[in-house]
Amino acid sequence: MKKPTILVVEDDLPVRNLITTTLKTQEYAFLSAKTAADAVMQAASHNPDVVFLDLGLPDMDGVQVIRQIRSWSNMPIIVISARTEDEDKIEALDAGADDYLTKPFSVEELMARLRVAIRRQSLTQQAGAETAIYENGNLKIDYAKGLATLCGEEMKLTPIEYKLLCLLAKNTGKVLTHQYITQSIWGRGWESDVASLRVFMVTLRKKLEADPTSPGYIQTHVGIGYRMIKVE
Numbered sequence: 209m210k211k212p213t214i215l216v217v218e219d220d221l222p223v224r225n226l227i228t229t230t231l232k233t234q235e236y237a238f239l240s241a242k243t244a245a246d247a248v249m250q251a252a253s254h255n256p257d258v259v260f261l262d263l264g265l266p267d268m269d270g271v272q273v274i275r276q277i278r279s280w281s282n283m284p285i286i287v288i289s290a291r292t293e294d295e296d297k298i299e300a301l302d303a304g305a306d307d308y309l310t311k312p313f314s315v316e317e318l319m320a321r322l323r324v325a326i327r328r329q330s331l332t333q334q335a336g337a338e339t340a341i342y343e344n345g346n347l348k349i350d351y352a353k354g355l356a357t358l359c360g361e362e363m364k365l366t367p368i369e370y371k372l373l374c375l376l377a378k379n380t381g382k383v384l385t386h387q388y389i390t391q392s393i394w395g396r397g398w399e400s401d402v403a404s405l406r407v408f409m410v411t412l413r414k415k416l417e418a419d420p421t422s423p424g425y426i427q428t429h430v431g432i433g434y435r436m437i438k439v440e
């Protein structure tokens with residue numbers, strides 16, 4: 209099997225070295241870029257499997273890099289940012305990033321996120337853009353029939369809960385922002401809808417999760433959004 213190639217975009221040399229050294233010891237192939245312009249060029253010419261992207265770059269904001277890459281590719285992009293502001297993460301996710309880590313981060317955590325991104329990408333490629341049946345742990349969704357089952361039992365979902373479940377399922381592994389979810393479900397992103405979204409999430413989790421206080425399928429990213437995770 210070909211080694212996955214990771215494009216590491218980071219202008220801070222010690223951080224870049226830490227990441228590339230870790231990738232090397234774990235037998236990944238890698239490329240590196242110090243500027244946004246170089247990042248876009250390398251992404252276009254080498255088509256890496258995953259991009260690690262620092263948001264604070266000397267020539268351009270990292271969010272611009274995400275927008276440019278997304279104009280031609282769905283390659284997973286994991287944002288690594290020193291910024292602790294939620295707005296920056298939200299902007300990056302809305303621009304099309306898949307995941308984010310805040311500095312200082314542990315390399316173990318970074319490698320765990322990388323494995324998730326690679327697995328998600330290979331599942332998407334195997335399945336094609338749209339599959340008729342979604343399976344994750346005990347959850348199964350038959351999109352054609354508009355039916356969700358849990359352990360073989362039909363889930364009694366309201367139309368909004370079903371839409372919400374499908375949206376999260378189709379983006380398994382990816383953090384979806386409140387804004388993105390409310391726009392996809394209600395066609396707009398009003399603040400008031402974020403409150404509605406929380407209510408629907410509570411009712412959906414009661415039906416989906418064995419223990420809604422310790423969710424196994426849908427993760428909460430406080431102040432940011434939600435993510436469906438692949439259950440073993």
Ligand code: CA
Nearest residue numbers: 219262264265
């Ligand atoms: Ca930086």
